[in-house]
Amino acid sequence: MSRKVTIVEVGARDGLQNEKKVLDQSTRLEFAERLAKAGVKNIELGSFVSPKWVPQMAGSAELIREALKRRDQGIEPWKHMDISALVPNPRGMQDALEAGVKHIAIFASASESFAQKNINCTIDESFVRFQEVMALAKAKDVRVRGYLSMCFGCPFEGEISEGVVVRLVKKLVNLGVYEVSIGDTVGIADPAQVRRLGAKLVDAVGADRLAMHFHDTRGTAIANVLASLDLGIRTFDASLGGLGGCPYAPSATGNVATEDVVYMLHRMGFDTGLDLPTLIETNKWMTEKIGHELPSRVGKAGLLEVKPIK
């Protein structure tokens, strides 16, 4: 099986949108540049959602336009970057197209209650919206990634049926997304569950169509990455420093930290293309900007420095 692993950096979107402090445009741009210098190629940089709902993502259009300009001009380190954005609805898709975006993500839910609460419609209704977005994407040659949230449990429904998750993943793939990111949105998944559901998903759509999106809320994210690797899955979402937090448990950890995932992967002999010391440096920089310690373990400990006894 391949030793190459793709990390999708979601700190600039999923991470920042769950932080209290709103970062200004130039800080967000510098964040992306620092990530690029650390070797990040896949970054979700913003969201085409109303700033009324998500003030942290206000100005995403300008930010992404600026980043795309640098990339298209072949400026280092931007020229290697694949920049994407979250698009919640056809209106957002129009804005994304205007900003020149060629890679988007759509956001579905495996929980009926969470769909209701988060996107204000039923799961079926959300798929009608997705069809419109996909049609616009197809017409403009835009690649579309799918998120499926609450796949391992939901704060409003409890357990989520694995059959429902498999059905919705297939539905997203049939809609034309190139990959589905399987979200443990509340960070409750355990590796046995990941192996069980993951095997069904690999059977249904193949490991190449799957990314795993773990939260480290209860400390299982890195073990869940391991369980996924064993299934042949090679794409993982992660957030620099573990930026984000968990809206369902105020002082708790949210997104798994990029440094923590990369540390384990590199020591296991996997290749991510990322530079861990630069990620740790970016963690320190972001800690200053965001104003609190980030939960990444590796960010706090650093790499082991071997100093022989004199």
Add this chain to the structure above:
Amino acid sequence: MSRKVTIVEVGARDGLQNEKKVLDQSTRLEFAERLAKAGVKNIELGSFVSPKWVPQMAGSAELIREALKRRDQGIEPWKHMDISALVPNPRGMQDALEAGVKHIAIFASASESFAQKNINCTIDESFVRFQEVMALAKAKDVRVRGYLSMCFGCPFEGEISEGVVVRLVKKLVNLGVYEVSIGDTVGIADPAQVRRLGAKLVDAVGADRLAMHFHDTRGTAIANVLASLDLGIRTFDASLGGLGGCPYAPSATGNVATEDVVYMLHRMGFDTGLDLPTLIETNKWMTEKIGHELPSRVGKAGLLEVKPIK
């Protein structure tokens, strides 16, 4: 393979001895009682080391005598407890015997440099001391557990030979310890390494003779527990809340948190005999006593409360 897992609670010794704040006797006793109420059966309660070197462990003899008295009188929750103590040398063993201890642990190192620095002798010399301790233990019918530290890497030597680790584990077993706790003392191990070294150790002495002692310094501890479970290992050391910290990386995490290990195990269907809500309550109590937040993820997040949307 068995679904029963044994947790050896080391927070009261390995945890507290690495905390800056020194807790008084009555707080240490209450800590043990709270752990017992949470179902903890195996606890390392103190160390027979000079208070000059480890002030946090001063008064361990009195503490353990008090705990043993309650246990022997059949007082709840003490009567279910297996209370052990760390014994560094024959002198400490005399003190332990005087205190009525029937279960001790000895501490070896897989790194020559760390042996030199930590116990001030060569590895071979340390085994000569162990022979004396073992002879005293045998004469008084005392059970002996072995720790082998720095098995996955060392801050003074870097990589540690797997051959050396296997040889020393066999040596400890031949010496008469009933179990060897394999320490990732600096928290750098990854699951591939655990699978590789773990398989050799299982071959050499059998899974029943092995416990794993992981530190979560770089976020891999829970994944390493998973890798060990896959090898058939069923005993894990853990520290309530992740009490302890890492002497080699000041702001970093040390011992893996009991709550985090237990959370994963229970969700995977393993039985530990521990009550997670009581552990989380004990975390909150200890946070007050020790004066800082504990690193456990589960301690911060709690269990998922399902609250349907009204």
